[in-house]
Amino acid sequence: MTKSAAVLRLAGRRLAASLPALLGVVVFTFVLMRVLPGDPAVFFASGPSAGQKEIEDIRHQMGLDRSIPVQLAFYLRDIGTGSLGHSMTTGQPVLKDLEERLPASLELTFAALVLALGLAIPMGVLAALNPGSTTDHAVRFLCTLGVCVPTFVSGLLLIYVFYYLAGIAPDPTGRIDIFASQPPSHTGFLVIDSLIAGDFDAARSAASQLVLPAVTMALFVLAPLARMTRASMLAVLGSDFIRTARAMGLSRGRIVFVYALRNAALPVLTIAGIVFSTMLGANVLVEKVFSWPGVAAYALDALLATDYAPVQGFVLLMAVIFVFVNLLVDVLYGLADPRVNAA
Amino acid sequence: MSALLRVEDLQVSFATRAGNVKALHGVNLEIAAGETLGIVGESGSGKSVTALAALRLLDRAGRIDGGRILWRGEDIAHASRRRLHALRGAEIAMIFQNPRAALNPIRSVGAQIIDALRAHRSLSHAAAAAEALEALRQVRIREPERRMRAYPHELSGGMCQRVMIAMAMACKPALLIADEPTTGLDVTTQKAVMDLLGELTRDHAMALILITHDLALAAQHCRRVTVMEQGRVVETAAPATLFTAPAHPYTQRLVAASPTATSTLPHRDSRSAGPQLLQVSHLTKRFADGTLGVDNVSFTIAQGESLGLVGESGSGKTTISRLVCRLMDADSGEIRLGAANIGAVPACDFYRAPQRRDVQIVFQDAGESLNPRFTAFDAIADPLLRLGADRSRIKQTVAEGAIRAGLSPDLLGRYPHQLSGGQKARIGIARALASQPKLLVLDEPTAALDVSVQAVILELLDRLRAEQGLAYLFVSHDLNVVRMLCARLIVLQHGRIVEQGDAQSVFRSPQSPYTAELVACIPRFAL
Known part of the structure; x- marks a missing residue:
């Protein structure tokens, strides 16, 4: 009881402490968008032949004829009332757009993270158990490869091999086969929603659409996770309490997995939190290559169209998610390591 | 006699960047069931390596090159991993x-x-x-x-x-190997742990190998003591023989260097108390968590005097040394150096005060308190230059300081990792001496050193005080060492002074029960 109360107190304090940073993010993005070249009024005018009057009207309608501080004040008031403005490209409220697309990005990121951790941790452990061995070098080689090859290259390569040549993968267009039925939304994750609805065909379709983009992203983040696991395992394996465990005759499995890995997992957890936040925002190339209807691709389109509100909304959303992910990592850290005081 | 564990001609080497380094050159040991054996030696003597090798716990770089490890007649030097898992913990345990x-x-x-x-x-x-x-x-x-x-x-x-x-x-298990089980623990805790170990091994008829750098501790708890030096066993004998008639020259040196209740330094005594130098009155410091670290402590130190500060961890002795050095601010109380109230200068500004050069500190861990990227010369010159020393004469000033601390000027170009523990301790002392201080605060300056090095450093400190009229505030948990260097001492408990007075009489007839307990806990070997 006291532990959960401490966690809640920590959460409350951390969220309150993050408010100034979030405000800073809002203001910075707002000003940056207006400093960048490009006039949205011209962009959204009916055509190249639009007259000065029409452009002025659009500008007035969008509120762009006022000074930047006044615009900012209006924007902040809107945020306060729960509105992120309208997207000029989709014609919908930004909040609704993000709500529709965020689950797609989250599903992809989660799948990629689980995949990456599932690969990176065993790789890191194996490398740490035999430093300098062939396994160690092989792991290092794979990690280097994963980092060096840009995601759009590895993504296209995977499509070429598995879709074009082998024909195993479905066509890389979106989250689910267009002929499969969309399940009713519970979590927003199509695979899980389909399973809840009992529609196994749809679940398989959604899962098979997910595999290639998730692998592409997982390859990219394999390196930091595997290298961190290796370094952390090496440090823990050299520590006094591992020597004690050996001196007490504990089995090798118990020493490696219960004594060493649980201690070594703590720094990996921190890195995983950072990797998750980064992936969520930075997977725009993967979303583009696989026509994945995620938030990053949405924000890029808006940016290219000098559509202010979606970009600002996207950046704010990422900042909020970053705050929550870090909070979650800290809470998990506190639960995993008794030395860290949650309060 | 059938030995429980018998080590024959054990040779171990470590693979390092500089090539193979031999750690053990043919070690022979043996212990019978229920027996107690002490292994004594200074750092690098191979005592821990011997124990780790016996349990096959050497790390990746270590290798057994030759010899046999016989456990109840079975050679375990090349036993399978499976056999070792069964052996460790169940038959031989180690702490x-x-x-x-x-x-x-x-x-x-x-x-x-x-x-x-x-x-x-x-x-x-x-x-x-x-x-x-x-x-x-x-x-x-x-x-x-x-x-x-x-x-x-x-x-x-x-x-x-x-x-x-x-x-x-x-x-x-039939054998317990204890590798420095009490090093770093307070004297009273040390005694409790050793008593417990002795009692339990006796009750269960368990054999005990006690590895320690403390000759008196081994002598007190073991029936036989083996002395090791540089990967070799130099002598094995009963404690009484070792103390009264050490056969090997190394053992003789070790016995001579170990501080005992009667060891002395040539210049100690000197109650030549000059004029009052440091006056601390009603010093109080409360930590952020509310505990009282230092509680209304007052004392004085005269010029040329050495005052010992004794107490267990948490007694406030390090806090007092930091307060006196003006590295930390007190909550209340006065610290006067000569006529100046240095306690009134905030710690963050004290580096500008003219008294900064008068009060210097020598830290506990000689290695950790040196910048690894600074040569010995830089380490000594840096504080001097900050205090505004003459840049053109700095080479000479540093060399003079080094010589005073007994550090050969040839070593000034070296980095800390190229120096031994004793040499690093001398840099720490030279650095503190370089600004010609009046008061030197010594915070356990020899705690991390081998006894033979400690003996030399203590002699150096003693000579410097006698020759140059330096005053010391000497902080230590080792009562024998304090008694050697200090004429007067203060015993601290929970931040309060429980006893103070002439060192000899405090030791002979302690007034407070806490002091009596501390004195009783000093490991000593009674002949």
Whole structure:
């Protein structure tokens, strides 16, 4: 009881402490968008032949004829009332757009993270158990490869091999086969929603659409996770309490997995939190290559169209998610390591 | 006689970047069932390596090059991993220095004892838990039920060592190897842990190998003592023989260097108390967590006098030394150096005060308190230049300082990792002496050093004080060392002075029960 109360107190304090940073993010993005070249009024005018009057009207309608501080004040008031403005490209409220697309990005990121951790941790452990061995070098080689090859290259390569040549993968267009039925939304994750609805065909379709983009992203983040696991395992394996465990005759499995890995997992957890936040925002190339209807691709389109509100909304959303992910990592850290005081 | 463990011509080498380094050159040892054997030696003598090799616990770089390790007649030098798992913990157990680090920080101590039990016997979890609880009870941990769920960081160092002992005894091994089991613990805790070890091994007819740098400790607890030097056994004898008639020259040097209740320094005494130098009155410091670190402490030091500050960890002795050095601000009280009230200058501004050069400190860990990227020369010159020394004469000033601290000027170009512990200690002293201070605060300056090096450093300090009229505030947990260097001492407990006075008389007839306990806990070998 006291532990959960401490966690809640920590959460409350951390969220309150993050408010100034979030405000800073809002203001910075707002000003940056207006400093960048490009006039949205011209962009959204009916055509190249639009007259000065029409452009002025659009500008007035969008509120762009006022000074930047006044615009900012209006924007902040809107945020306060729960509105992120309208997207000029989709014609919908930004909040609704993000709500529709965020689950797609989250599903992809989660799948990629689980995949990456599932690969990176065993790789890191194996490398740490035999430093300098062939396994160690092989792991290092794979990690280097994963980092060096840009995601759009590895993504296209995977499509070429598995879709074009082998024909195993479905066509890389979106989250689910267009002929499969969309399940009713519970979590927003199509695979899980389909399973809840009992529609196994749809679940398989959604899962098979997910595999290639998730692998592409997982390859990219394999390196930091595997290298961190290796370094952390090496440090823990050299520590006094591992020597004690050996001196007490504990089995090798118990020493490696219960004594060493649980201690070594703590720094990996921190890195995983950072990797998750980064992936969520930075997977725009993967979303583009696989026509994945995620938030990053949405924000890029808006940016290219000098559509202010979606970009600002996207950046704010990422900042909020970053705050929550870090909070979650800290809470998990506190639960995993008794030395860290949650309060 | 059938030996329980017999080490024959054991040779171990370590692979380092500089090539293979031989750590053991043919070590011979043997211990019978139920016997107690002490292994004594200075750092690098190979005493720990011998023990680790016997259990085949050497790290990746270490290799057994030759010799035999006979456990009840079975050569385990090349035993299979399977055999070793069965052997370790169940037949031979080992406990280590720094008990808190030797326990898994994120696993409760109860779970760790259960792990050790279940590694060797097929027990249900409940049965193992019951035995673990019993083991904790045996090592006399208070409230064992509650401690089962405690994590190492929630326990004191002494308690962690008890847990380690409980874990090692859990499977009733025939031999327990204790590698510096009490180093770093307070004297009273040290005595309690050693008494417990002695009692338990006696009750269970267990053989004990005690590895220590402290000759008196080994002599007090072991029937036979083996002395090692540079990877070789130089002498094995009964403690009485070792002290009265050491055969090997190294043993003779070691015995001579170990501080005892009667060892002295040539210049000590000197009650030549000059004029009053330092006057501390009603010093109080409360820590952020509300505990009173220093509670209304007053004392004085005269010019050329050496005052000892004695107490266990948490007694406030380091806090007082930091306060006097003006590295930390007191909550109330006065610190006067000569006529100046230096306590009134905030610690963050004191580097500008003219008295900065008058009060200098020598830190406990000679290695850690040197910048690894600074040569010895830089380390000594840096504070001088900050204090506004003449840049053109700096080379000469540093060299003079080094010579005064007994450091050869040839070594000034070296980095800390290229120097020995004793040489690093001398840099620390030279650095503190370079600004010609009046008062030197010595915070356990020899705690990390071997006894032979400690003896030389103590002699150096003693000579400097006598020749140059320096005053010392000497902080130490080692009462023998304090008694050697200081004419007067203060005993601290929980931040308060419990006793002060002439060192000899405090030792001979301690007034407060706490001092009496401290004095009684000093390991000594009575002939």
